[in-house]
Every structure is written in structure tokens, then in C-alpha cells.
Amino acid sequence: MGQSGVGKSALAIRLSGDEFRETASTHGAQSHILQTPDDDNKQPVIFELGSEKSRNEILSSLKEIAANVALLLVDPTRDKELHENIQAWKSYLIDSGTDTRSTQMLVAARMDRGGVFGNTSLEELAREFSFDGVFQTSAKTANGIQELRSAVVEAARPRDDEVARDSVARVVQTMAETLCRLVAKDADALDQIEWRELERIIAVALDAIGFTVELTPGSKDGGKDVVANCAVRNNEHTYYIEIKHWRKGDRPGPNHVSDFVELNVRDETDGGLFLSSSGFTNGVYGQVGEISRQRVRLGEREKIVSLCQHFVRREEGMWYPTQPLPELLFADTLNIGQA
Known part of the structure; x- marks a missing residue:
């Protein structure tokens, strides 16, 4: 260079x-x-x-x-x-x-x-x-x-420890891609997937769609699980994705969503997507349009499946984004605040 x-x-x-x-x-x-x-x-x-x-x-x-x-x-x-x-x-x-x-x-x-x-x-x-x-x-x-x-x-020349890390990373990546295909085919597969696996699935799907993706650590992640970046009109845009996958049927409430909204406001992101495989409490739905002017959306089980289906179609060469990536990220979601 x-x-x-x-x-x-x-x-x-x-x-x-x-x-x-x-x-x-x-x-x-x-x-x-x-x-x-x-x-x-x-x-x-x-x-x-x-x-x-x-x-x-x-x-x-x-x-x-x-x-x-x-x-x-x-x-x-x-x-x-x-x-x-x-x-x-x-x-x-x-x-x-x-x-x-x-x-x-x-x-x-x-x-x-x-x-x-x-x-x-x-x-x-x-x-x-x-x-x-x-x-x-x-x-x-x-x-x-x-x-x-x-x-x-x-x-x-790779060192021995680098070779070992690369081998593990390839196995983990392959597993996430396989699970992504399973979810795209059958939403009930989500019931057998652990929370960390779902975070990897979402990261894999967003990467295939066209985002530059960072999967945050499993603990002390700062309130977001995935950071997705893309260029819009030659400007770099950053989006936070928070994922809740509570298989016992518990659902995130207003406090969870409010914390995520505040995080996006503080970090001055271009938007956030809060995904929950089990939906949200009624208190959250009642706050739609009232929480913040920050661009934050809610996504449920259907949105997770949709992202996995985009991954499969992109992998098969049957689909390419025809709309800006931020619009694709927020498609079929609920708006919290002003878009």
C-alpha cells in the first residue's frame, strides 16, 4: 500500500x-x-x-x-x-x-x-x-x-498457536453456517439452539448480506452482541444488534429495551436492532413510538428466520440486496422512536 x-x-x-x-x-x-x-x-x-x-x-x-x-x-x-x-x-x-x-x-x-x-x-x-x-x-x-x-x-508463516486458533475458528464458523441453514428451513430449530450459537448465526447472516461484522465477547459485551458496519453514500454507518434467546419463554421487558436505546444514543450509532426469539412483554409494545428518537427497532422470531433465509439465498447465488443495507436490516421490524 x-x-x-x-x-x-x-x-x-x-x-x-x-x-x-x-x-x-x-x-x-x-x-x-x-x-x-x-x-x-x-x-x-x-x-x-x-x-x-x-x-x-x-x-x-x-x-x-x-x-x-x-x-x-x-x-x-x-x-x-x-x-x-x-x-x-x-x-x-x-x-x-x-x-x-x-x-x-x-x-x-x-x-x-x-x-x-x-x-x-x-x-x-x-x-x-x-x-x-x-x-x-x-x-x-x-x-x-x-x-x-x-x-x-x-x-x-503461521505459528503453531495461530494454526490451532484458525482451525477452531473454521469449525465454529462452519457450525454457525449449518445452524443458519437449519433455522432458515425450520424456525422450530431455534428451540434447540443455545444463546451464544444464535449470536453467531446472526453474525454469519449479516456478514453474508453485506455488512462488516464484529461478534462481541460472550460476557461483558457492553450491551450489544453484534456490531454491523456498512457504507452508505461513502459514509461509514454503525449498527448495534442485541439478541435475547431465553428458551424458558421469558421475554425482555421495558428496562432491557431502554438500556439498549440509551446505549445507541450514547455511542451515537446509526441505529440498533433488538432481537428476541420469544418476543417482548406488553410493556415494551406499549412504548413503541415513545422511548427515543434514536433509530432502534424490535425484531422477533420471524425476523431471525428472515435473516437466515437471506443467508441461504445469498449463499446459493439466488439473491442480492436490491435496497440499502440499513433498510434491509430494519425490514419487518417494529419502530421504537422516529425512523
């Missing part, structure tokens, strides 16, 4: 093992296979991120790629706003969550063009912005390419 014209394509081509060649500016994202030793079973993929995208598009791409390694390319021989540009790109890494899950390297590109940029100055910038490594390279002359390639391969 980096500014337009900094040499991302040429460097990616070199890292993939090909010879240097002039390239046009990248639009969107391109991928390359990183050259690794012959005995490696898995070869890392380099995603080259175009800089012409909007901020929301860049953040969305970074979240989707979920990279193990992030390379920020700079051209210190021509960049007069080097500090500001590094700061701006670092904010993308932080806001997308890439900052916490990846090894980040600051790479000076096109060093064959002359100009002097000492390692000391580059290392000072790397320390200031908490990069894990510093490299000076030239895709044209191949200087620094092997060193950078080796560092990327090593950083991308």
Missing part, C-alpha cells in the same frame, strides 16, 4: 519472482503469488491496494484482506510530505484493525533514482509510527528485494 506512483506494482512483481517491468497505476486491488522456497506448502499472496479508492473503500479492502503482513511503500526521493503520508496510511491500518493483527514494514522504494535518505531517518519514522521493520529497495535493480522477501515470508 502507498501513494499512487510509488512503485507498488513493480515491487509486487519483483517479490513474486518476475523481472522488473514498467507498469500502469493500479486501480482496485491486484494479487501476486510471493516467491518462496520450493519446500513451502503454502505460498503467501500479495494484495496490491490501489490508492485511488475512497477512505471507506480502502478500509473495507483492508478488513476483507485481513493481511498477516502490511507493507507501506514510500518514495523518499520525491515525497515532500513523507511524514504526513505515512501518518495517513498508518491511520488506515489502525482503523481497519490491520494494525493489531499484522506485521508492518516501512519500505523505501525506487532508491535507484538517486537522492539520499539515510537509514537513521527512515528508522526514526518507523519508530515514531511503530513499524516492525525498515527496508530500502529498488524494483529496477533488485536491491533489497531478497531481504524484504525473506522478511515477508517469515512474518507470514
